[in-house]
Amino acid sequence: MNIVTRTFRSLLGVTLVIALTIPSNSYASTPATQSNGPSDPHEVENFMDGFFRRADVKTMLVGAVVAIVSGDKVQLNKGYGYSNLKLRSLVDPDRTLFRVASISKTITATAVMQLAEQGKVDLDADVNRYMAGVSIPNRTGTTLTLKHLLTHTSGFDYTDGTEDEGDPSEAPLPLESFVKEQLPTVVRKPGEAFRYDNYGYDVLGYAVQSVTGKPFEKVAANEIFTPLGMVNSSFALTPNVQSRMATPYDGEGNPLPQYATIPSILPDGGMISTGADMARFMLAQLNGGKAIGSGSSILNATSINAMQRLSVSIHPGIPGVGYGFESSYPSLNNGQYVVDKSGVSSGFQSHLWLLPDRKAGLFVALNSTRDAKKLRAALIQAFMDHYYPKTNETETLTPLHLKxxxxxxxxxxxxxxxxxxxxxxxxxxxxxxxxxxxxxxxxxxxxxxxxxxxxxxxxxxxxxxxxxxxxxxxxxxxxxxxxxLPDRKLYADVPDNHPYAKFIYYAQQQSLLRKEEEPAFRPEETITRAEFVGQLMTLAGDPLSNEPSLFVDTNNQRYASEIQTALEYGIIKGTPGGRFEPNRPMTRQEAAMALTRALLIGLGSAGAVPLEAELKGDTDPWAIKGVENVVARGYYGPEVVKDAEGKVDYRSKQPMLRQEAAAMFYRFP
CATH class of the missing domain: 2.40.128 (Lipocalin)
Structure with a gap:
């Protein structure tokens, strides 16, 4: 059975999903007392050297490059640690290349703004005007514009493609082919709601390519990198680029092979750069688009200000998103106006942190994902507390009495x-x-x-x-x-005091039962394997496979696409005869294993490492890890009770009931 392997693209962005919980007691604060900021190169270097000497930082670091700028000068461009642990190769801030992942979006946004300045695109016009051979389906009646794509408010049903890391030796997938193959549909009114949108930035890159008649990577190189002197930056993984890449390391410290992106030119996250080059880009952003020292310019000041204005926010008191930039960690702003962009890909993390009013900026790139989010946050906090500390001049937030x-x-x-x-x-x-x-x-x-x-x-x-x-x-x-979510519609057999009521109505509100609309829920009936997988993949929210069913007994199933998608992800397995047995009741241990496999490949926010628990009762050996994981994470309803010793009889071999599946999905992730 040939299976198309897929991974959850959302896993790549998981480190920027949950906002830092560092306390913040103010918003729209009075600016901090004037500071010289990072203005002395020797002092800046001493400060940063001290940070990387910290014992806690050493345990998190493999290799890093840090660039700090202020005014029109580079105050620091320095490597720390190793680009390759085995070879003991040090990070060279001028030559060692890092993937900067989603920081690429700032380059893509810059390219779009250049076309807007030239009158070649209108940010408020229908994006389909700028998409050669592509028309994005739109069910809303509201025009989708470039501005919506720039601010992650497209209203797409899917915003993350299945962009697995590719083999550099394989034939590249062109951007145009990727855009057409992954084409989403506008299902929510554009501009209405914020949802981080990787695919939207790939659409923007394709629009740049269509309007200019040149490959996106050539536009980025000729119109942005070359004018700024970013001679080592690229969206293309050429042999020369690959030879200078820092070795990426995973969260366990294991080296990863160098990889290509899919598509091979990825406007939303494929840029490769150095500390020196990113310093040049920061200086342009902080100096009205001017390339310091050359007299050239990539944008005018009006366009730069538009990019850095966080124009989309749920409330004026909470920073939002601009064109390519956002406010990821407002609790670290210390009362300053900050725009930033983070980047996460396999084995690499990065962060670009700008204070436009102070004309100062910080860039860091790491070649390991081990505690990388924690390290980035610690670095930013140290930088802000040292150069732009909080003051007492913060606005007190008085509680509002509401009945x-x-x-x-x-x-x-x-x-x-x-x-x-x-x-x-x-x-x-x-x-x-x-x-x-x-x-x-x-x-x-x-x-x-x-x-x-x-x-x-x-x-x-x-x-x-x-x-x-x-x-x-x-x-x-x-x-x-x-x-x-929509208000619930009562089932005749699920009153409010039913022990599984909140779980069952959650499944209804999440549309997990959309293919089973009936006046009764039948909570104590068994759930079939097809129904369980169908509900799980609906909850996952990823695009469903267009591949034909590989199981011989699922072709005419109402959940055929969900079952095929779960197979491609590795969440389910079939029998040696190529059957899935969709109508057979799902056992509790089968359900536990399916959910654990989903976690292992990136679905959910609980983490990929299975947890352990004390079990009693009968569980098949192949399912023990899955059952332990589900029990340890509490993915169950009132049917599971721990004994006096803390052990659990999960009743692994019994069929799972519909009410129990609802509880499992409610507790997840």
Whole structure:
């Protein structure tokens, strides 16, 4: 059986999904007291050397390059650690190449803004005008524009393609072919909601290619890299580029092979660069688009300001997104105006941090994903606390008294727009709101009609629709908002006091049961293998496979596409005879293994490492790891009870009931 292997693209962005929970007790703060910032190269180097001498930093580091600029000067461009551990090769800040992943979006946005300056594109015009041979389906009646793509508000049904790391020796997939093969549909009104959009930036890159009549990578090289003197930057993995790449390392410290992107030229995340080159790009961004020292310019000041204006936000008190830039960690801003962009790919992480009002910037790239998010955050915090420390001149947020009746409008179940399996249950009480999510329970206190604050000072906000109803929520995720799910429709056999009621109605609200619309839920009936896989893949939210069914007994199944997709992802397996047995009841141990495999390939936010638990009862050897993992993570309902010794009889070989599957999906991830 030949299987097309797929991985969850969302895994590449998982480190920027959950916003840092460092307390922040203000918004729209008064600017900090004037600081000289990073203005002395010797002092800057001493400061950064001290940071990398820290014991905690040493445990997280393999190799890094750091560039710091201010005014029109490079204050630091230095390598730390190794580009290759085995060879003990040091990082060369001028020559060692790193993948900067999604920082590439700032280059793509720059290319679009250049065309807008030249009058070749209109940011408010229909994007299909600029897409040679491509027409994006749109069900909304609202025009999709370049501006929507720039601000991650396209309304696409899918925003992450299945871009596995490719073999550099294989034939490259052209950008045009990729765009056509991965074509999504606009299903939400463009401009209405923020959902981080990798595919949207690939569309922008293809628009640049279509309008100019030149390959995107050539436009980036000729119009951006060359004028700025970024002689070592590229979107193409040529043999010369590959020979100078830092070796990437995974979270366990294992070296990874160099890889190509799919497509081979990837506007949303394929750029490769050095510390020296990124310093030149930062200087242009901080000096009105001018290339320092050459007299040339890549953009005018108006376009630069437009890129750095965080024009889309759920609330004025919470920083949003601009053209290529965003505000990933507002709790680290220390009252300064900051725009930034992070990048995450296999074995590499990076961050670009700009303070436009201070004309200062920081860039860091790492060649390991081991504690890389923690290291990036620690570096940014150290930089900000050293050069732009917090002051006491912050605005006090006074609680706003709202009656419980006024707060009830916010109640409901909310699902993340990018990762729908991440959900928030919100209930009102006399003093505010209670939010239940995968991180526990949180209390929100109102400080404005649509703005709230938790006990740590982190802000949350809601957005109304055009009728004044609550439609969206933003709290602990930096890369998308959450939508309010439809009100539940009562089943005759699931009253409010049913022990599985909240799980069952969650499945209904998430449309996991869309192919089974019936007046009764039948909670104590067994769930078939086809139904379980169909609901799991609906919850995953990724595009379904267009490949024909490889199982001989699923061709005419209503869940045929979901089953084929799960097979391609490696979530399920068939019998030696090529059968899936879709109508057979799903056993509890089979369900546990399917969910664990989904975690291992990147679905969910709980992490890929299976957990262990104390089991009793009978479980087949092939399923023990999966059952232990599900039990340890609590992916079950009231049917599972620990004994006095903390052991669990999962009843592994029994068929899973429909109500039990609903509980499993509610608890996930």
């Amino acid at each position: 419980r009746q006024q707060l009830q409008r916010f109640e409901g179940e909310y699902s993340d727009l990018r990762m729908k399996y991440l959900h928030y249950g919100i209930t009102a009480h006399d003093d505010g709101l209670t939010v239940n999510d995968s991180n526990g329970e949180h209390e929100l206190i109102p400080i404005e009609p649509l703005l709230f604050r938790d006990s740590e000072g982190k802000l949350a906000a809601f957005k109304e629709d055009d009728k004044g109803n609550i439609a969206y929520f933003s709290y602990s995720k930096a890369d998308s908002w959450s939508e309010r």
